[in-house]
């Protein structure tokens with residue numbers, strides 16, 4: 001049971017309803033009681049009146065004959081007695097007896113203002129004849145009736161009121177106890193009901209009996225609790241949904257991709273930060289705009305309108321659009337973006353808007369374009385490369401087939417490019433290629449293509465030719481454009497090119513064969529003596545075929561032990577005594593016979609085979625020199641030729657030291673012959689390698705002096721020991737005074753620089769006299785001995801250590 005105070009509180013809280021109820025109950029019950037009491041009182045009143053009337057009738061019936069007799073008998077006393085008897089009857093207060101003819105007898109009083117009721121009857125003598133004796137009027141006073149009625153009214157009203165009041169109180173208490181306080185609890189609960197308070201269920205202050213639970217209050221509180229639970233579930237779901245929405249909106253906001261959300265009419269509703277970063281347009285500034293009309297630039301908008309029309313159509317038809325778009329930032333800057341456009345659909349698959357995701361792919365695009373360029377263009381010259389050139393050639397051939405025209409294919413190779421590269425360095429070589437590309441391009445029409453195939457090789461495609469003369473004219477123009485000198489490293493250098501020409505469909509109708517033919521023709525042009533062009537002729541295929549064959553044979557030459565060293569003595573010019581020996585390479589191929597170095601060394605250089613070959617030469621030559629020491633009983637130096645490519649190989653110095661180690665030859669007994677051209681490349685590496693070799697004690701000589709630039713300055717700065725005058729000067733010293741004075745000058749100059757001089761190609765005795773007279777230190781040539789195979793040289797060594805002059 002709840003405490004009294006709580007109940008009072010409930011009562012107080014519920015008082016408005018209870019009082020209203022009480023008032024209404026009182027009102028209705030009072031009204032009802034009043035009406036009922038009124039009816040009752042009126043009924044009693046009517047009953048009293050009829051009692052009085054009855055009484056009057058009784059008076060008439062009981063007294064009329066006796067009064068008539070008394071009156072007939074004129075018995076006044078009896079009459080009076082009789083009238084007094086009537087007056088003693090209740091309520092009768094007045095009697096008036098009219099006696100015929102004109103007397104009257106009155107008894108009793110009528111109080112002033114009293115309500116009365118009267119009844120009159122005739123007094124008749126019933127004899128033989130009827131005589132009307134008089135008339136009696138009886139008057140009754142109604143005061144008693146009214147008093148009784150008032151009394152009754154008072155009692156009835158009081159009792160009814162009290163009854164109604166207590167019944168009402170009882171009803172109210174019952175109602176309050178069983179209903180209103182619970183309603184108050186519900187009201188309080190409902191008032192306190194909020195989203196933060198959903199966990200507390202509504203509990204009414206009454207036992208949980210089945211009857212309580214199934215009554216209206218039980219059902220209402222049950223419904224409220226169910227509502228609370230549903231609301232609770234809804235709130236939990238809403239919170240979860242809100243958290244999800246927050247998460248998604250954060251993810252969209254912070255997405256690394258730009259995000260635009262448009263409504264069904266493609267009006268921008270949302271743009272994330274990335275979009276702003278990417279485009280420069282703030283989210284608010286573009287709200288309501290079409291994604292294709294963000295710019296203030298009309299032209300740009302017009303362009304993008306077309307694009308967005310097709311995007312819209314595809315999204316409607318296929319459901320998605322994706323592609324790469326070259327968009328414009330707010331500041332007018334262009335950038336590439338990858339766009340994905342999809343519709344946003346509601347649960348009923350109705351499109352409610354559009355989602356546009358963008359990613360900046362400018363960098364990737366740049367790389368792609370760069371890769372595309374790299375894949376198709378030569379980076380150095382910017383010309384199409386081999387791949388693109390072949391594509392263009394195929395296109396040109398297809399067009400020529402359709403139009404029945406000819407296509408000229410030219411193969412160009414710069415003469416002596418390797419020499420420039422070796423002597424002036426790679427930068428100069430690169431500049432030369434760039435300038436050569438420019439000069440070749442300047443001789444061609446717009447429809448022609450010039451491409452760099454690699455190294456110093458260029459390809460020219462001449463479409464739409466009418467005859468072979470057309471290509472000759474272009475070749476002439478190219479040769480002519482090469483005649484002005486190139487400025488490389490501040491020096492004027494003259495470069496020529498050799499051009500091979502093959503014509504479609506005359507020489508072949510196939511692009512690959514045409515290229516091979518042009519290549520073969522180019523070799524022919526080189527053979528002719530450089531700065532020349534040659535048209536393909538069928539016999540040329542044999543030459544290029546031979547070259548290919550030679551290359552494949554040379555690759556296996558070391559393995560098959562086809563290489564051999566010949567040795568040529570170098571003697572003291574004065575005494576003719578053997579000082580050293582030059583190792584000269586020979587290639588004994590079973591098919592080609594004895595191949596001289598001039599024929600295969602350039603090929604070995606081109607292909608890189610010179611590196612393993614050079615290592616083999618060093619190994620064999622050093623070992624031979626050690627063996628000779630045993631035979632001769634003294635040191636005999638060995639000179640080994642080193643080609644530029646071999647010299648620049650990073651493993652070169654190691655290979656030299658390895659050869660010395662393996663053979664046990666002293667470093668001073670080894671002399672490396674380096675061409676003048678190699679030294680002209682003033683590169684730091686060349687100087688470093690030469691100094692390193694010098695520090696090891698290896699002797700260094702300048703080979704073929706006079707054939708190159710004959711720049712004397714380098715001789716001072718490099719650690720050379722010997723200078724070899726080229727045989728072309730020595731051979732003519734007796735015939736050409738100029739050569740004689742040149743040789744003389746070289747000897748003097750070399751001596752002044754502390755170098756010793758070897759004269760190459762000494763073939764006869766007068767030459768030896770000349771050289772002796774000029775103070776040339778050493779001589780080498782057929783006059784002393786031809787280059788000899790090892791066994792023959794050893795035999796020579798055993799017998800002829802001194803050449804008799």
Ligand SMILES: Nc1nc2c(ncn2[C@@H]2O[C@@H]3COP(=O)(O)O[C@H]4[C@@H](O)[C@H](n5cnc6c(=O)[nH]c(N)nc65)O[C@@H]4COP(=O)(O)O[C@H]3[C@H]2O)c(=O)[nH]1
Pocket residue numbers: 568583584585596597598601617640641642643673703704727760761762763780781782783787
């Ligand atoms: N007309 C005439 N010629 C004479 C006379 N005395 C010697 N010769 C030739 O002159 C060339 C001298 O060699 P080089 O100037 O170093 O010129 C050499 C050298 O540059 C290169 N070579 C030879 N062997 C090797 C090698 O092992 N490695 C490298 N890298 N190059 C080599 O091949 C070139 C040619 O070598 P070879 O044919 O052996 O020709 C040799 C030799 O046989 C003479 O009195 N009259």
